[in-house]
Structure formats: C-alpha cells, structure tokens
C-alpha cells in the first residue's frame with residue numbers, strides 16, 4: 282500500500298513558516314496529492330484546548346513538555362497516522378522538533394527526558410521532510426512586533442530564542458536527511474522557488 286508523506290514546518294516565532302504553509306499545500310495538490318494541513322500544539326479538539334492553556338498559562342517546565350506530548354499523542358492517533366495510512370500527505374505546522382527546540386533549547390529541559398517522551402509517544406514515526414525557516418532573532422522579532430499580539434512564548438527574551446534557534450540548527454545537522462534549512466531572510470518569492478524544487482524532489 283502507498284502511504285503518504287509527513288512534512289513538518291519549523292522555526293522560531295516570526296521566522297515566516299505560516300506564510301509558506303498554504304503555498305506548499307497548494308503545490309502538493311497540484312501534484313495530485315490529498316493534503317491534510319494541521320498544527321501543533323493542536324490539530325484535534327483536545328489538542329486545541331491544550332494549546333489555549335499552553336500558550337497562555339504559566340506552568341512548570343516539565344508540565345509544559347508533558348502537555349506538548351499529550352496533545353501530540355492525540356494528534357497522531359486521531360489525525361496524522363490515519364491520514365498517512367489512507368495515503369494522504371500531512372503537513373504539520375510544528376511537531377517534535379519544536380519541543381526539542383523550545384522546551385529543550387529555550388527552557389533547558391534535559392534532552393534525555395524529551396528523547397524518552399519521543400520514544401514513548403512516536404517510536405516509529407518521523408517526518409519525511411522538515412522545513413526549517415531560519416532567521417536571525419532581530420528579524421523574527423521585528424516581524425512579530427509589526428503583526429500581532431504576543432502569546433506566552435512570543436514574549437520570551439532574546440536569549441530564549443537564541444537557544445531555541447541554536448537547538449533547531451543543531452537538530453538540522455544531526456538529521457540532515459530530513460531537514461532542509463531555508464534562509465527565511467530572503468524574499469518570499471525566492472523562498473517559494475526553493476520550496477517548489479524541494480517539493481518536486483520529495484515527490485520524485
């Protein structure tokens with residue numbers, strides 16, 4: 282049976298990943314794929330309720346990591362795994378790399394604890410492709426300030442985002458076969474051309 286492919290979008294807040302999500306979904310639809318677009322934390326009714334809590338309430342660092350993985354467990358069971366089994370393609374706005382980057386890099390939770398949760402929640406599932414939208418912190422911050430009211434994570438300071446970005450880049454070099462790092466300071470149209478080539482490659 283053909284199974285679909287699993288694509289994740291990652292980057293620090295304001296890097297520009299949401300800007301490119303629907304573009305990639307449309308590219309895949311043009312390649313005759315059935316595409317499911319979803320997000321984390323969220324993607325299910327329970328997950329969206331957990332998202333509200335995660336984005337707005339202060340909590341212990343480990344509670345935050347556990348709730349991210351609890352929402353993810355539900356997301357995989359209800360949305361991601363069934364879609365891939367049907368042969369659909371899944372695009373998720375963030376997945377487990379975000380927990381390593383934000384709770385691990387940004388908040389300094391030990392990597393071994395996150396690896397244990399990852400092994401528990403999805404021992405056999407990894408994205409086929411992870412698009413990491415990378416920008417310097419000042420660029421991300423300026424984009425956020427220009428556009429929206431900031432949630433709990435977006436209000437964090439520069440050193441938090443520096444550590445989050447560094448952990449994303451470290452993971453990109455640890456898993457080069459699935460990561461594509463995109464220089465998100467480039468013009469949107471230039472990035473779209475790169476995405477077109479990447480999507481053509483993964484569908485080959």
Ligand SMILES: Nc1ncnc2c1ncn2[C@@H]1O[C@H](COP(=O)(O)OP(=O)(O)O)[C@@H](O)[C@H]1O
Nearest residue numbers: 294295296297298299300424428465467468469
């Ligand atoms: N390459 C780019 N050049 C200039 N502005 C951009 C670029 N990518 C995104 N933006 C703008 O930056 C802001 C944040 O982008 P968004 O996609 O919401 O970021 P994210 O989802 O990564 O937090 C938006 O106003 C968007 O239009």
Ligand SMILES: Cc1cn([C@H]2C[C@H](O)[C@@H](COP(=O)(O)OP(=O)(O)O)O2)c(=O)[nH]c1=O
Nearest residue numbers: 294321322349375376379380383384434435
């Ligand atoms: C999935 C995930 C997200 N997050 C954070 C990153 C973001 O600041 C926030 C929500 O992500 P996101 O949906 O990218 O926010 P927005 O729609 O405002 O661009 O949750 C974590 O800290 N850990 C995780 O595992």
